[in-house]
Amino acid sequence: MLFSSQRGPGGAHGLASSETRAPLGYAVAALSKLAQSDLLDRTGLRKQTEQLVFTATRGGFRTAAAAGRAFARRGSKGPGVRPTTPSAGGVFDLTPTEDEQMLVDVVSEFAQEVLRPAAAAADDACAAPEGALRSSVEIGLPILGVPESLGGLGDERSAVAGTLVTEALARGDMGLAVATLAPGAVATALSLWGTDEQQQTYLPAFTGDDVATAALALAEPTVLFDAMSPATTAVRSGDGYRLTGVKSAVVRGAEAELFVVGAQLEGKPALFVVPSSAAGIEIEADPSMGVRAAGLTRLSLTDTPAELLGDTDGTAYADCVRLSRLAWCALAVGTGQAVLDYVSDYVKTREAFGEPVAHRQSVAFMVADIAIELQAMRLVTWKAASRAAQGKEFAREVALARKLCADKGMKIGLDGVQLLGGHGFVKEHPVERWYRDLRAVGLMEGAVLV
Template identity: 45%
Template sequence: MARDIQGLGLNMASRFAGSEWAEKYGLRKPAEKLAYHSTKQGFKWAGQWLAKRSAKQQTPRLAAPDSRALFDLTLSDEQQMIHDSMRAVAQDLLRPAALSADEDRHISPELWQQCQDLGISQLAIPESFGGARSDQGDGITTSVLLTEALAWGDLSLAYSLLAPAAVASALRQWGSSEQMAQWFPLWQQPEPIKAAIAVQEAHPLFDPQRLSCKAKKTRRGYRLTGVKTMVPFAGQASFYLVAAMLNGKPRVFIVAADSPGLSHQATPAMGLRCSASGQLTLNKVEVGNDCLLGRGQAFDYRAFIDLGQLHWCALATGCAQAALDYLIPYCNEREAFGEPISHRQSVAFAIANIGIELESMRLLTWRAAARADPGMSFHREAYLAHVLCADKAMEIGTQAVQLLGGHGFTKEHPAERWYRDMRALSCLSSGLHL
């Protein structure tokens, strides 16, 4: 209503000021002045009127939400300490050794011993068996933080160093007390143990739920036949966790490295070169009844795979963070056409997109891990995290090479190695477990 009255008055004053009658009798200037003051006063009066009206109709605001119900990402003191310690290990030990380990296709014994002496695998073993894994319900999230921090140093080295810890995690969660008592003492020996998970198979559109490797029940145990590929430490590990189909359902078996019928062959790959990946051939390998993982309890193979995929997500997140931390100073310091290349919008937007996608990768991974810790369903969250991380890790690796220009294609900078390693995320479903 106030706006209508003001508009009518302004319209009449404007029409009078522009009329021939006002021009004839010299009233144009006074009329324009009147229109100006009327408009100014009208806006003031209309504003006061509308303020009084809205005050009468104003509804009370909702109460502020309870902050305790919000999603809290604050790390505990122990988690922060572990993350900081592993970041220091990544900075001081992994980064200096990353290039040579990639070229030599193996981890030096000195580096392997140093990292295992730090107790990385012990964080996956329960305290009752001499490890450092507590039952407080935050072990999976802590493992994600540890993995991300190590991958910041180098993804391939982190993958290799965590392979035995992944086996220990699977034994802790799915193994019987007899199996843990048999195998966990291997982690307490002076010589660091090597162990690996074998799920991946070399056929198109591999689905970990549909395996070609078969297990058949026998009088003494089980007979395994099949081929596994991209197995870390193939031929070097003390034992393997092998996935195979048993009675139409996927299960996991403990297979000792010296089992008759088990052979291996080296299969160097594009990425993850220092993991000494290879192919395992199981030709009617006989294992005992006590070698079935999850024997006598409800074994959730889907959760077994989901926890492995989350491990890959954490590796990709750490490596992507390393790429971002490397690209920002490089693009700020490198000059082209008289100015830093970061002043170009295409470069600045590419780096900004890396930061956005990186935070998305991290939050989805942490969310899935936070649900898995207390035993909540997390399959949907793990699937979403893996789909996003597999896609964005490849994109970030490509951008890292691209933004470095010709340098990105050379071994002078680590971008080409990051690209090769992060490519594995969309190809592999093997080797890891949180």
């Protein structure tokens, strides 16, 4: 066994208990080997010459959804397997466990070696390189929130591990992080709220080598959109449901084979599973100011057949929105850290009037403010993740985290651009892209989930 059975200092929220430590240990060992292999060179990511899926910036597109794979019905209609909640240790400690830290170390290397070099080209093309997506599958991102018994990494709820991984990915690039995390969001939703039949039918598509492209679609292109009150409607139709409406900011929608869609059902919001092969689906390019590498699209549904995921009283839907917002907070923290790292080096090496600009008090104070605000964002996000992993009420903590990360994250991006002066305005430096990405934190709903 790679790890001892003792829990780390963050025992209240560890990714895996001693009973499930071995599978996760072997997974982390495999990730470590991957990071040290020549895969990164063989995929050609460092040359950034991968053929891109589509170029929405050159006129956009409008098309029917991808044909996708056939999902054969399996299992019973009874309750599915649910991740267990770790026991609380009674001590307030947000230190990652040994397992979580090792996983984060591997993902951090992936973000720096694969995502960061590919980010500028992916942002220009509004699509993620195929090689980066394949590599994300190899390090297990789609199955992080799936129980071991269903082919995932561990049986405990993984909100903390998911938050740490999401933050680490965003230090490479937020847009590519969203693109690589999108299939895992759907797999996690199926693990948390799916019936036995839904889990047996859909989850195998996420646990093999040929992972299905999937998207969590909650946002809508309406004025003053309220995530808790979607305009998309669902009506009962025989044993199933029919959806009508439009969803926006759908990640990699042109190639998605499965969607989890939020809709209003008899006055309550609910989640629905929609294969891309269902009738009445149309996809349209929806390029945005930021998070462009995620390949955002608009999903139009017209009397589209769907099946309910979770309950009809809005509980599962509300948890989904909150866990998604938590993931966006983690993305803000990771991107904010990238800004801090970059500007800290820049102001120490950029000279004006015969000395580094970091010697100017106003510059030093601005960098210090970024560090302070970033740490506050990180701690409130980790606390919300810890409560979610333990199955405690976490709505208040998520609301605080989202408010703080949306406001301070955007300020960090703005200050980063300001600290670079004229260089902050040009694409030679990545800070302008990070500023655009950080503006999405207070606007985006869905897409990612922890």
